[in-house]
Structure formats: C-alpha cells, structure tokens
Amino acid sequence: MDIALLIIGLLLCFVGIIGSFLPILPGPPVSWLGLLLLHLTTAVTQDWWFLGITGAIALIVFALDYVIPAMGTKKFGGTKAGMIGTTIGLIVGILAPIPFGIIIGPFLGAFIGELSSKADNKTALKAAFGSFLGFLTGTFMKFVVAMVFFGLFIQITWRHKEALFPFLF
Numbered sequence: 685m686d687i688a689l690l691i692i693g694l695l696l697c698f699v700g701i702i703g704s705f706l707p708i709l710p711g712p713p714v715s716w717l718g719l720l721l722l723h724l725t726t727a728v729t730q731d732w733w734f735l736g737i738t739g740a741i742a743l744i745v746f747a748l749d750y751v752i753p754a755m756g757t758k759k760f761g762g763t764k765a766g767m768i769g770t771t772i773g774l775i776v777g778i779l780a781p782i783p784f785g786i787i788i789g790p791f792l793g794a795f796i797g798e799l800s801s802k803a804d805n806k807t808a809l810k811a812a813f814g815s816f817l818g819f820l821t822g823t824f825m826k827f828v829v830a831m832v833f834f835g836l837f838i839q840i841t842w843r844h845k846e847a848l849f850p851f852l853f
C-alpha cells in the first residue's frame with residue numbers, strides 16, 4: 685500500500701507542476717495532495733505542522749492566482765472584459781498549435797477583451813500588458829511552489845528510503 689501511495693503522490697506532484705501552467709488544474713493544491721499521500725504511508729511519520737503550513741501556502745497561492753492578474757489589469761487601467769479575455773486567450777493559447785500560444789493567448793485575449801469594452805487601442809494595449817504581467821507573475825509563483833513541493837517530496841522520500849523500499853536495502 686505504501687508503494688501505491690508513493691506512486692500516486694509522485695504523480696500528483698507532477699500533475700501539480702503541469703497545473704502551474706494550465707488554468708484548469710490548481711497546481712500547488714494538487715502537489716500538496718502528493719505530499720499528503722506521502723505522509724499517509726506507514727514509512728513516513730505524519731508531521732501535521734508540516735502538512736498544515738504547506739497546505740496553507742498552497743491555498744494562499746491558489747487564491748493569489750486569481751487576485752494578481754486582476755490587480756495587474758486594474759493597475760494598468762483594465763476592466764473585467766480584459767480579465768475575461770485573458771482567461772479565454774489562455775485556454776485558446778493552450779489548445780492552439782502555435783508556438784508560444786500559452787504566452788501570446790492571454791495577451792491577445794486581454795487586448796481583444798478591452799477593445800470589446802470600447803477602450804481605445806492605447807488603453808487596451810496597456811491593460812493587456814498589465815493582465816499579461818499578472819498572468820506571468822501568478823504562473824511563476826505557482827510553478828515555484830509546485831517545484832518546492834516536489835523537492836520536499838523527493839527529500840522526504842529519500843530520507844525514508846529504507847522504510848519505503850525495504851526490498852531494495
């Protein structure tokens with residue numbers, strides 16, 4: 685059972701890293717579930733302080749991911765239409781077979797969204813840039829947290845390798 689929890693936990697950490705870039709998956713919370721599964725094995729002692737702190741970090745980053753792009757758009761003079769355009773552009777950018785679609789999509793989406801709300805070209809471009817910066821900041825933050833969680837998963841697994849893999853040692 686420990687091996688199954690370990691493998692599923694590792695997969696969740698990988699999915700969390702991928703989820704840092706995809707808007708459909710909440711990256712850090714999924715990575716945290718991987719840490720939780722690792723702590724549910726009999727080989728790893730359950731550290732509820734560790735799980736509580738990392739869980740709180742995952743939830744804070746998850747919430748900030750929705751706040752930061754809005755702050756970026758608002759700071760640069762954007763509207764709600766720009767935010768909606770950013771999200772649609774991100775989804776289209778992921779699905780489109782163009783290079784750098786995940787980067788170009790949110791920017792174009794915010795720009796088109798601002799133009800649809802009757803903004804002039806200069807205002808729309810400025811708001812799109814703010815939304816794009818917010819998106820990049822949120823994505824980078826989620827990626828860093830998911831990578832740290834993955835590193836913690838590997839470190840804890842390595843520390844308890846004899847108990848997790850007794851057939852190897």
